[in-house]
Amino acid sequence: MPTGRTIVTQPPNGTFRLLGLGSWPEARRIGEILRAETVGGLLLLGATVLALTWANSPWKDAYQDLSAVRAGPAGLHLDLSLAAWAADGLLAIFFFVAGLELKREFVAGDLRDLRRAALPVTAAMGGMIFPALFYVAVTATGDGGGLRGWAVPTATDIAFALAVLGVISTHLPGALRIFLLTLAVVDDLLAIMIIAIFYTSGLHPLPLLGALLVIAVFGALVQRGISRWWLLLPLAAVAWALVHASGVHATVAGVLLAFTVPVRGRVDLAGRLEHRWRPISAGFAVPIFAFFAAGVTISGSGGLGATATLAAVVGLVLGKPIGITVSAWLVQRFTRARLAEGLSWWDVFGLGLLGGIGFTVSLLISELAFGSGSELDNQTKIGVLAGSLIAAMLATVLLRIRNRHYRLICEAEEADSDADGIPDVYQRPAN
Template sequence: MNDKHDSPLVEPLFGRLSAGGLRNMADTLRGESMGGVLLVVGAVLALIWANSPWQDSYTTIRDSPLAIEALHLDLTVGEWAADGLLAVFFFVVGVELKREIVTGELRRFSTAIVPVAAAVGGMAVPALIYLAINLPAADGAPHGWAIPTATDIAFAVAVLALVGKWLPASLRAFLLTLAVVDDLLAIIVIAIAYSDGLTLAWLLAAAACVTAFALLVRRGITCWYLLIPLAILAWLTMHASGIHATIAGVALGMVAPAVPLRGKAADRLPRQLSRDASVAEYFEHLWRPISSGVVVPVFALFTAGVSVDPSVLSEAIADPVAAGVAFGLVLGKPVGIVAATWLISRTRHANLAPGLGWTDVLGVGALAGIGFTVSLLVAELAFGVGHPRDEHAKLAVLSASILAALVGCAILTWRGRVHRLRGSHGFADGDENSE
């Protein structure tokens, strides 16, 4: 029989984290903080370039074809950034999700239910707000309903690193776990709503590649000359199947074992990792710096370059697509997350952990309104690169993400001071929920 602390009837929301949850959170914070800064740098450079006297060179490079005839791949530079490079980002998302499910906060129903419900609420309400504004518009506008549903983990972590020192570790972990679940749901949406048809034979070939990858890594085989060709083959076959090719990345990440390695495989791990590290932890250690330091900033560079001249801005303000995206991110995200969390607290008869208030949850919900990477990707998938509504949606994503970051910063900075005065310490001090 479970003790009273394991009972869902009495366990407080955002209580003490498990050892695996603490370890996963530390890895994410360490790996993504600088990535969020580089993401912003990439986006700022894109905006400056796209609005400079050399703006024609930006669109020329972004839209230049970079075909591989032998593989029947006819993609532009911008499409390679979105479909190719971003697969690495989704691979890291898949690995994060696997670690959370096996060793982190998604391992137990009692701790998983809150971030999962919050992620669902944080996607449903923005989508409903977007559709409420855009259904009357018709003419393709409703197709962008998923744009305001995503949370950018790198950007959110960078902001959290600035203001979260005195916040309880469980609250910070809530945002990170929520963002990982959010990414999974966004991947499902992309696979279902934004894929071009389906060729079953190619999909089965992709599944075979992922299966072969899984068999190798489960035996502790991590040599690059076997796994990277298999991963590329999985990407190629997924692309040919009609499903967005980045889905191959998350599938490969999800099959990485998240249990400690044993024997000779553990001896081959890098010195920076402990002897009880898993293949999933090793992959995250290896690929997160590439994802956050190279892949995502390059994607932002070739995606966030939109014109901000007065005529475009006036058209964007008048476009219901931009309004739906902005209101969905800034209002829909915090409302959906707080409402879903409150509903869970009522149905499970669980209070917030000592020292926490609903304003803390509101601050986290505001930060979750930072859309960016996946939102920009969905905007391109919904309307097409260079389409006026794609440009308007991207402007809304950029401006709404900045506003959400400012609002979240203000709330969490204030709450951090409150926790500090109460003697509540963050992750660095190891006591995350004392009063």
């Protein structure tokens, strides 16, 4: 029976609220993604603990030997170590899913509204610039050897951040969770742009041109609604191999392929592919990469006193939350927007601390900057692990302090007096 209410599909007219509720369909979809990412974060945490334990045990040589095992066709220059396959191959799946999510957000999600897009995009940019500046400032006080790793603290690991939320069991409102996810997705795009521009060595034009042609064929097929795996998967693999051969980091292929997939239309191919590949990314690709990347031997790496280590810690723990909070405040300052009712800037700072959990992409950038297994790579990775842990602990304290307040907001969001399965807060009286 009619309830006299309509589902909110866009923000109501009037003063725009930062971190306010979006539409119910989008909130429901994001909720499903967040649950999947939380499980992936726990697997990621387990893989990290296993790698650190093994790499610092009496059997550490076996761990190093396993990472160095080579596999793949040598004639195609793809005889890579297992660690390289994890970084170059499996993370391409991660970035493919991130690319699908980003395109969906801006084409069919709430972020097609430029007012809503301004906050996470600006916050992500601030969350990239400030950590980089903090990192450079710290390395400048040393010998400058770690300067090439300036981009290490710029990334946010959404899976790890959501795993922290799951462990501390906070009632973080849906709007804040959506903001955190969207910020991290934009963060991933900025990170892949940094990798493509600043960490590409020896660009080879012909393989790159070949990759773009294959990606164009892939795009033409998916635009026609063709989704046969036996056709698309080989094309994606060829595109990945050509990007790898071009000198551009192979994970860029994942994002480029994702951007060709249509979001709108009779068949939601982007949604179907995202639903199919997200569990593989969160449950397999990212944890396996973490297992090979996080196995740092702590003894003999200089400890937390090394300049590169300290720079990564400062960038994540201070640069991230300050950059995100300041950028969000600037959006509020130079527009007519206001924070949603019941929220404060402490909540934004708490999300900024969660943004300081920069793990997966940070470890990848460290390897690209310094070379896997080098002294600077080990020092920087220790900084990433320590900084992420400190940021997680500080976020836990702040969000737990605010948890009683969050509970009241969530109770209002989840109220459903009409028993129609749609929270009343996402409805408004029909005209």
